[in-house]
Amino acid sequence: MCICILAAWLAFTPALVLQVRTAEDDRLLLCSPVAAGDQILYLSVNSIFQVPVQEYWRVEPDGSLTTMRVVSTPAVMGYYGIEDYAPGQDGFVSAAPQEAHYQEIRLKEAVMGYYGIEDYAPAQDGFVSAAPQEAHYQEIRLKVDSRGQERLVVRGQETALYKMTKEAGVVIASVHRMPRIAACHI
Secondary structure (H helix, E strand, O other): OHHHHHHHHHHHOEEEEEEEEEOOOOOEEEEEEEOOOOEEEEEEEOOOOOOEEEEEEEEOOOOOEEEEEEEEOHHHHHHOOOOOOOOOHHHOEEEEOOOEEEOOOEOOOOHHHHHOOOEOEEOHHHOEEOOOOOEEEOEEEEEEOOOOOOEEEEOOEEEEHHHOOOOOEEEEEEEEEEEHHHOOOO
């Protein structure tokens, strides 16, 4: 009897899950268990300069996502409106956004300027790194296409979002608290 009660209690204990859905028809593309403090890596290729961009997000205890760091080239940072950065090796720089609170954000549209990133530090392999000040998002909207090659890395598993939806589609990433039994079968 105690085992049954424990199993039922565990099944209905809340868990955090990252869900990525299409904006058009709310189709679930990705569901992954996460925990407060987990890091999610968003990888893409800048459509104008055709160089890699890395964004590091942290899962907060309330389920919001915080952008912790953005890494790319000085040209991309300038395009995003970032004026103050320290170049790293091979021409890459790093930046961190200032504190801001939004219900949603479109990350492909002037990311750094939108975040108000002003301070960068050199990172590895010519990239630069920025440690943004706290910016919490309940959801993040991403335009995905083959040119941008948008991918998410969650708990070591990489998912190619651009291969999972129509060309130039929009997806919404958000973290939800739900009973463990209903949370991606964790």
